[in-house]
Amino acid sequence: MVWPKQKGFWYLWVLLLVFLGFFLLWIDANTVQTQEESSCVSCHTNSRELIKLSQIIRKMRPPVKSEEIKGEG
Amino acid sequence: MELYEKILVEDEFLETDHGQIPCVDCHGGNPDDNNWETAHKGIIKDPTFPDASKTCGECHEDIVKLGKSSLHVSLLPYRVIMGNRATPGASVKEALDTAMENHCMGCHSSCGQCHVSRPHSVDGGFVQGHNFMKTPPMATNCTSCHGSRLEMEFTGKNPGIPGDVHFVKENMRCVSCHKADEMHGDGKEYQSMHDAANGPKCVDCHQDAGKATSKKEVHSLHYETVSCTVCHSLQYKHCYGCHVGKDSKGLPYYQTEKTCMAFKIGLNPTVTKERPYKFITVRHVPTNPGIFDYYVKGGLENFNRIPTWKPTTPHNIQLKTPQNKSCTKCHKKKELFLTEEDVGAEEREANRPVMVPESEIPTKTKKR
Numbered sequence: 001m002v003w004p005k006q007k008g009f010w011y012l013w014v015l016l017l018v019f020l021g022f023f024l025l026w027i028d029a030n031t032v033q034t035q036e037e038s039s040c041v042s043c044h045t046n047s048r049e050l051i052k053l054s055q056i057i058r059k060m061r062p063p064v065k066s067e068e069i070k071g072e073g
Numbered sequence: 074m075e076l077y078e079k080i081l082v083e084d085e086f087l088e089t090d091h092g093q094i095p096c097v098d099c100h101g102g103n104p105d106d107n108n109w110e111t112a113h114k115g116i117i118k119d120p121t122f123p124d125a126s127k128t129c130g131e132c133h134e135d136i137v138k139l140g141k142s143s144l145h146v147s148l149l150p151y152r153v154i155m156g157n158r159a160t161p162g163a164s165v166k167e168a169l170d171t172a173m174e175n176h177c178m179g180c181h182s183s184c185g186q187c188h189v190s191r192p193h194s195v196d197g198g199f200v201q202g203h204n205f206m207k208t209p210p211m212a213t214n215c216t217s218c219h220g221s222r223l224e225m226e227f228t229g230k231n232p233g234i235p236g237d238v239h240f241v242k243e244n245m246r247c248v249s250c251h252k253a254d255e256m257h258g259d260g261k262e263y264q265s266m267h268d269a270a271n272g273p274k275c276v277d278c279h280q281d282a283g284k285a286t287s288k289k290e291v292h293s294l295h296y297e298t299v300s301c302t303v304c305h306s307l308q309y310k311h312c313y314g315c316h317v318g319k320d321s322k323g324l325p326y327y328q329t330e331k332t333c334m335a336f337k338i339g340l341n342p343t344v345t346k347e348r349p350y351k352f353i354t355v356r357h358v359p360t361n362p363g364i365f366d367y368y369v370k371g372g373l374e375n376f377n378r379i380p381t382w383k384p385t386t387p388h389n390i391q392l393k394t395p396q397n398k399s400c401t402k403c404h405k406k407k408e409l410f411l412t413e414e415d416v417g418a419e420e421r422e423a424n425r426p427v428m429v430p431e432s433e434i435p436t437k438t439k440k441r
Contacts, residue, residue, distance in 0.1 A: 039104050044080060044082040047081055063322070063324070067320070073327060
């Protein structure tokens, strides 16, 4: 009577380990994804993302060239 | 060009040698930061200016070492000219330095502004998605800065005046004559672009034209006294008066006065072994004694030390021109020469070395 309970206890441990394995894999995948998202390359090769950011930047930035410029430079 | 286009990196770049270098190595910033604003804190837009030794110089050491002397980087002639014209005194120098930083020194170039992006003076932006270009393209790079005068002349954009035969017929580009050695500098700090030893010379290709034994009599007669452009260029652009200041928002501005097309032959103010000519083509440049009045009144007390009509090489070369049709189309033709009548009274003293006295205008034609 005791043995089956012990056997069931070990099954639980195995299940827990399998679960932990999947959980760690999931975390790892997410971490990699986050790094890619935050890296310079993932943003600077993404025209959609850059267009969105450009619009925000345009609103934030003051004009850089004077309107009083006249004639050929 | 939209902002996003300027900073969009092509996937292809990532496959190149330069694309293997982590962005942060050259540009700084924090690639681990998810917030784009804080990630870009301290970002270096052009890591090749003013000092490219820690970036390009890691591999291209020799070029970078010499590059510091490149006139495209140093803009030394501007400083030399202003130094000559300036009123002596530390406070004036400080004010003029500020003025030049605000209005003149932005028109420099760098490794990156020729080989990666457009120059900053025209708001930058990648030319080919951050790909490094061995030869800078004429249309996006050279003529971004050299546009008002040289590009218009070279490509024939001045109404009624054809483009340079080297471009129109031979499809030559800036780099066909202006080689990398000249652009990168040779380590010597030239005070004028005309002094540069490795600048282009017509005789590099047209060897026969530059000697006493030339097959063409007109060349053998003139090769030492008249620069090539005197006979082979057309009318070119002259710019006048430039006023600079800051607007109500604190932004620097410039305002240039009229521009006009003309062809003018002047005296060569600096005869050298390489440029022995008596007569050269001269161009009025956009300057005047009050150019920096906004910063310091009377700061250019010695303005007249340097002519406002400068030696120039018009980039609209032709085999046949109105002045080389026959001897008499140039000899005795006073209107082709820069005389007192062409120079305002306030600029005459400055231009004495280049103005042609009537007695010096060629009259005789000698045939062998």
